[in-house]
Amino acid sequence: VGRIRSAGDAREMRKRLITEVRRSGDKLMKDGEWPVLSLFDTGLAIGHDADVATKKEVEDDLTKGPVDVGFEAIHCLPGPWGDAKTLEERVDLMLQHNTAEAQGYMMFNYMKYMQKYGDRGPASNIVVPMFAMYGTGSKMQKQLCARVILGDPEDAERISR
Incomplete structure (x- = not known):
C-alpha cells in the first residue's frame, strides 16, 4: 500500500x-x-x-468541451445553461455549481431551477450542466455533462421501469 x-x-x-x-x-x-x-x-x-475549482480551471474545462454522448439533453429540457450564453456566464454558472456541491446545497439549487425554468414547479423536469469524472486510472478526466433532474412523478416512474 x-x-x-x-x-x-x-x-x-x-x-x-x-x-x-x-x-x-x-x-x-x-x-x-x-x-x-x-x-x-x-x-x-x-x-x-x-x-471548488478556480476560474481558470473552469475555463479550461469548459474549453475542452462536453462528454461525447448525452450532452444534447442540455438542449432538450429547460435549465440554467440556456441563460449562460457567453463563456464568462458559463464559467460563473459552473463556479456556482462547484460551490453548491462542495458546501452541500446543490439540491436546493435544483429546486430553485425547477421553479424558475420548469412549468410545473417541483414537478418539472430540468437539465443542469455538471462536471463529472469519466474514465479509470490515467484515462480519468473531468468532463462537462448534462444532469437530468426528473421532478415529474409519472416520468420518474415510467423511466425507472
Missing part, C-alpha cells in the same frame, strides 16, 4: 491525491490490485476545501 503525504495547501494535496487515485486505478486495471483510495476518499481527506 502506498503512503500519501499530506500538504499544507489543500489544492496541492488534492492534486497529489488525484494522482494517487489515477495510479491506483491503473494498477487495478493492470494487476487487479484494489485502489488505495477513491475520489470520495480524496474529498474526505481534504475536507472538500479544494473542491
